[in-house]
Amino acid sequence: MVPISRREFVKTTAKGVAIASIPFFFKANPLMALTTPGGDGSLQSYMDHFGVSETMIREIMSAAMDKGGDYCDLFFQHKMSSYVALEDDAVNRAYTNVDFGVGIRVIKGDQTGYSFTEDVTLKSMKTAARTAANIAQGIASGEIAKLGYHPTPNYYQIKTKWEDVTIEQRIPTIQKINKVMHESDKRVIKTNASISDNSAYILIATSDGRLVCDYQPMVRVSGYCTAEQDGKRESNGYDLCGRSGIEFVSSESLDRIGTGAVRRTVNLFDAVKPEAGEMPVVLAAGSSGILLHEAIGHGMEADFNRKNASIFSDKIGKPVAENFVTIIDDGTNQNVRGSINVDDEGMDSQKTYLVKDGILESYLHDRISAKYYGVKPTGSGRRQSFRFAPIPRMRNTYMDNGPHFVEEIISSVKKGIYVEQFTNGQVNIGAGDYTFYVKAGNLIEDGKLTKPIKDINLIGNGPDSLTKVTMVANDMKMAEGGWTCGKSGQGVPVSMGLPTVLVSSITVGGIS
Amino acid sequence: MKTKERLELAHWVVNTAKTAGVAEAAVNIGNSRAVEIEYRDGQLDKVKESTQNSLNIDIYVDNKFSGHSTNDLRRESLSRFVNDAVAMTKYLTEDEFRKLPDPKYYKGIKDIDLDLFDGEYDKIMADQRVKYASDLQKAVSSKSDKIITSTAGYYDNDSESIKVHSNGFEGIRRTTSFSVGVEATVEDKNGGRPSDWNYATTRYLKDMPDSESLAKGVVEKALAKIGQTKIESGTYDMIVFNRAAGKPIYSLYGPMTGRALQQKQSFLDGKIGEKIASDKFTIVDNPFIERGLGSRHYNGEGMVAKKRTLIEKGVLKEFLVDCYYARKLGVEPTGGSTSNLVFEYGDKSLEQMIKNIKKGILVNSFIGGNSNNTTGDFSWGLAGMLIENGKIVKPINEMNISGNLIELWSNLVDVGNDPYEYSSLRRPSLHFKDVQFSGV
Numbered sequence: 001m002v003p004i005s006r007r008e009f010v011k012t013t014a015k016g017v018a019i020a021s022i023p024f025f026f027k028a029n030p031l032m033a034l035t036t037p038g039g040d041g042s043l044q045s046y047m048d049h050f051g052v053s054e055t056m057i058r059e060i061m062s063a064a065m066d067k068g069g070d071y072c073d074l075f076f077q078h079k080m081s082s083y084v085a086l087e088d089d090a091v092n093r094a095y096t097n098v099d100f101g102v103g104i105r106v107i108k109g110d111q112t113g114y115s116f117t118e119d120v121t122l123k124s125m126k127t128a129a130r131t132a133a134n135i136a137q138g139i140a141s142g143e144i145a146k147l148g149y150h151p152t153p154n155y156y157q158i159k160t161k162w163e164d165v166t167i168e169q170r171i172p173t174i175q176k177i178n179k180v181m182h183e184s185d186k187r188v189i190k191t192n193a194s195i196s197d198n199s200a201y202i203l204i205a206t207s208d209g210r211l212v213c214d215y216q217p218m219v220r221v222s223g224y225c226t227a228e229q230d231g232k233r234e235s236n237g238y239d240l241c242g243r244s245g246i247e248f249v250s251s252e253s254l255d256r257i258g259t260g261a262v263r264r265t266v267n268l269f270d271a272v273k274p275e276a277g278e279m280p281v282v283l284a285a286g287s288s289g290i291l292l293h294e295a296i297g298h299g300m301e302a303d304f305n306r307k308n309a310s311i312f313s314d315k316i317g318k319p320v321a322e323n324f325v326t327i328i329d330d331g332t333n334q335n336v337r338g339s340i341n342v343d344d345e346g347m348d349s350q351k352t353y354l355v356k357d358g359i360l361e362s363y364l365h366d367r368i369s370a371k372y373y374g375v376k377p378t379g380s381g382r383r384q385s386f387r388f389a390p391i392p393r394m395r396n397t398y399m400d401n402g403p404h405f406v407e408e409i410i411s412s413v414k415k416g417i418y419v420e421q422f423t424n425g426q427v428n429i430g431a432g433d434y435t436f437y438v439k440a441g442n443l444i445e446d447g448k449l450t451k452p453i454k455d456i457n458l459i460g461n462g463p464d465s466l467t468k469v470t471m472v473a474n475d476m477k478m479a480e481g482g483w484t485c486g487k488s489g490q491g492v493p494v495s496m497g498l499p500t501v502l503v504s505s506i507t508v509g510g511i512s
Numbered sequence: 513m514k515t516k517e518r519l520e521l522a523h524w525v526v527n528t529a530k531t532a533g534v535a536e537a538a539v540n541i542g543n544s545r546a547v548e549i550e551y552r553d554g555q556l557d558k559v560k561e562s563t564q565n566s567l568n569i570d571i572y573v574d575n576k577f578s579g580h581s582t583n584d585l586r587r588e589s590l591s592r593f594v595n596d597a598v599a600m601t602k603y604l605t606e607d608e609f610r611k612l613p614d615p616k617y618y619k620g621i622k623d624i625d626l627d628l629f630d631g632e633y634d635k636i637m638a639d640q641r642v643k644y645a646s647d648l649q650k651a652v653s654s655k656s657d658k659i660i661t662s663t664a665g666y667y668d669n670d671s672e673s674i675k676v677h678s679n680g681f682e683g684i685r686r687t688t689s690f691s692v693g694v695e696a697t698v699e700d701k702n703g704g705r706p707s708d709w710n711y712a713t714t715r716y717l718k719d720m721p722d723s724e725s726l727a728k729g730v731v732e733k734a735l736a737k738i739g740q741t742k743i744e745s746g747t748y749d750m751i752v753f754n755r756a757a758g759k760p761i762y763s764l765y766g767p768m769t770g771r772a773l774q775q776k777q778s779f780l781d782g783k784i785g786e787k788i789a790s791d792k793f794t795i796v797d798n799p800f801i802e803r804g805l806g807s808r809h810y811n812g813e814g815m816v817a818k819k820r821t822l823i824e825k826g827v828l829k830e831f832l833v834d835c836y837y838a839r840k841l842g843v844e845p846t847g848g849s850t851s852n853l854v855f856e857y858g859d860k861s862l863e864q865m866i867k868n869i870k871k872g873i874l875v876n877s878f879i880g881g882n883s884n885n886t887t888g889d890f891s892w893g894l895a896g897m898l899i900e901n902g903k904i905v906k907p908i909n910e911m912n913i914s915g916n917l918i919e920l921w922s923n924l925v926d927v928g929n930d931p932y933e934y935s936s937l938r939r940p941s942l943h944f945k946d947v948q949f950s951g952v
Binding site for chain 1 (some may be wrong): 552553555556557558559560561562563564565576577578579580581582583584593597600601603604605606607610638660661663697700703704705706707737740742744745746747775776777840879880881882883884885886887889890891892893895909910911912913914915948949950951952
């Protein structure tokens with residue numbers, strides 16, 4: 001696969017992704033036996049965990065800058081994932097994964113040299129550093145600043161780290177979802193439930209002097225079922241996701257997943273396809289924020305813009321939407337899936353305004369693009385793992401509340417659709433055409449929600465659709481489920497949100 | 513570590529698992545070296561080089577199953593890793609259907625060289641790699657002054673995978689692959705910046721097409737998109753360009769798997785022997801193509817690879833059932849994954865197919881969309897060209913097609929003679945009638 005595609009996408013976290021970690025074996029694994037960072041969460045505990053000292057880091061950095069690089073950074077990561085699943089009414093499978101290594105990046109101008117190693121010995125790290133150093137072809141000139149601890153706020157406080165949660169604590173959660181799904185409706189013939197979680201420790205050292213560490217938890221709990229009625233089958237699911245601990249998995253939330261999965265499934269029996277063509281679309285509050293992710297978010301990632309490849313490349317400071325439209329990409333929302341305490345190149349996380357009162361305000365920057373544009377970084381440099389160099393990415397992308405009311409919006413539509421559940425979306429950054437796939441919603445007829453609809457794709461043009469956001473309600477909600485955004489072969493967790501919004505016209509895939 | 517040491521390690525892990533009390537275990541050890549180059553607008557943009565390892569173990573203990581992976585291959589770490597994995601598995605519920613494949617399925621591995629490893633790999637120099645990317649980027653950028661930006665990429669890897677099962681399977685597979693690709697973005701005065709791309713993937717570097725033939729068409733296609741618009745909704749003929757034809761074909765893959773069938777999430781359930789598509793649709797799973805991107809001697813479960821017809825003249829012949837779901841379904845396993853899929857070619861060129869159309873749309877790319885495995889409903893976004901009276905008239909985009917997969921495939925009326933080579937799915941351009949498009 002050649003990693004140059006600009007056809008970026010987002011999708012709901014795949015059901016049954018076969019990776020996951022074991023919690024309790026964390027402590028038994030000698031990789032981690034060094035000491036668990038944590039307890040106090042001090043920088044020293046992370047340094048001990050990865051077995052490095054400031055002297056070693058400086059030595060590796062010297063090797064990285066040896067050919068004349070301007071800047072370098074080291075990204076240490078240790079991630080444990082766990083996936084436990086129920087099928088045919090039994091919790092009969094579990095998967096775990098351990099990933100450990102360090103990525104070394106050297107920047108020269110806007111050029112990147114990158115290498116990584118899974119062996120965090122001084123020798124291997126220096127070899128990787130020399131490989132990355134080759135992006136520059138001169139003699140050592142860049143300075144390595146004095147390294148100092150850079151503290152960060154914590155946007156995802158949790159009670160218990162996932163490696164301290166046993167499999168016995170996980171099993172009952174999915175059994176409960178299964179029970180709820182079966183009890184909710186007799187038409188349910190098959191059920192699946194799963195809990196996946198991970199614990200990631202990262203330590204970043206930058207040649208401009210920052211030492212930053214972070215603990216990043218994540219959990220996703222999901223129910224999925226198939227129901228049968230008059231010989232017809234339908235399937236659908238419900239999931240909840242966040243940078244949270246096991247306390248997130250309450251009895252109430254398990255009920256919501258189970259009943260939600262069944263309700264969404266049996267609703268499909270009555271679903272119809274809307275007519276094909278352009279029509280007004282009301283986006284329900286919540287995961288409809290996928291509109292923002294696709295229609296504007298990717299186009300605002302500054303790497304595309306500095307390369308002149310985005311449809312938004314010449315629009316900063318210009319009006320792009322009605323003045324009640326404000327769009328934000330935010331890494332600081334409490335326990336939300338896309339939140340980060342620090343980005344993956346050591347910059348502070350922040351709340352970034354993409355559009356403020358209808359005016360295009362700021363791109364999403366990494367270090368390279370911030371330097372290119374002469375602006376402050378926005379804390380948007382993210383990567384899938386230590387195996388990848390960071391690039392500008394979204395975090396949680398949402399729209400601020402507007403002046404309208406939900407009832408007012410729905411009743412304003414004579415003939416259109418109301419969309420509420422989505423599976424995936426995609427965008428062409430340059431041409432601006434974006435799509436997202438509607439799993440469920442309703443027709444709107446004479447200002448009222450009527451029959452359910454299912455399985456239709458929506459397609460539009462980003463800048464055009466922004467100008468067609470004609471009403472925005474005051475019920476902003478973040479998506480509950482888990483989304484993973486793909487770009488240049490790297491997947492990162494994101495979230496999105498929206499108040500109820502009317503887009504006056506989008507092309508709806510339907511049947512004439 | 514060398515191959516021999518990795519093989520020894522795999523056996524050692526299997527034995528460690530046995531000592532820890534497992535009935536059976538399957539171990540895979542992977543090792544891969546990769547280099548990646550990006551060259552943008554006349555300058556080297558990115559160089560990435562690395563080696564990585566992975567170890568995966570599936571364990572079967574007291575009729576219970578779990579799978580675990582790690583990239584720490586030190587024996588002292590692995591010993592604890594395996595013991596903890598076994599301890600954890602005991603908390604799961606028994607599953608009588610979980611066991612390794614019956615060793616009879618391992619037998620009969622074909623004694624042929626599939627030629628998947630380029631022995632010259634270690635001789636490739638850093639400069640040579642950069643040159644592939646820079647030559648291609650330059651070949652593209654010289655083609656039009658409307659190009660805003662273009663990036664070319666080069667990627668190669670040398671991978672080895674070792675598989676050892678406690679009930680007698682042992683396999684070693686070493687492959688190389690090379691990819692070269694390019695994307696160009698052009699200016700559209702109406703505000704958009706349309707782009708197009710092309711790439712090739714091969715097992716041998718010397719099989720890589722030259723820059724000029726890769727560059728050809730990329731700029732042409734990007735320029736052809738200038739002024740793209742949607743047209744009115746309606747039912748039109750549709751030609752899907754070979755490269756884009758993966759979407760409708762792969763949409764049948766999920767519903768053909770044992771898991772989808774057993775979990776009642778497949779609209780193809782019960783349809784073996786039935787017609788699910790027009791006579792023009794024949795697709796074969798062929799693991800034995802020399803230098804094929806999906807070629808193999810055995811599958812992911814260690815079962816011996818076989819050539820098989822999945823769909824023949826529109827009739828569904830075989831599902832993709834792995835050993836676990838075969839036991840659950842009470843059927844013989846057929847293999848849960850595919851190798852090289854070859855869609856039987858027709859006799860017309862793309863140009864001839866276009867000539868046969870009065871009004872229709874040539875789909876050059878699908879964008880987004882999805883399909884429902886349980887019901888077969890689909891809806892996909894697309895971009896392409898409007899065809900009128902046998903001629904390409906103008907670029908279109910921002911449109912969707914929607915329908916049901918069985919209905920779509922039943923409307924396949926013609927198949928091109930132009931298979932797309934750079935994929936494990938070799939598919940020609942396809943002509944469908946009566947497709948529901950939504951636009952204005």
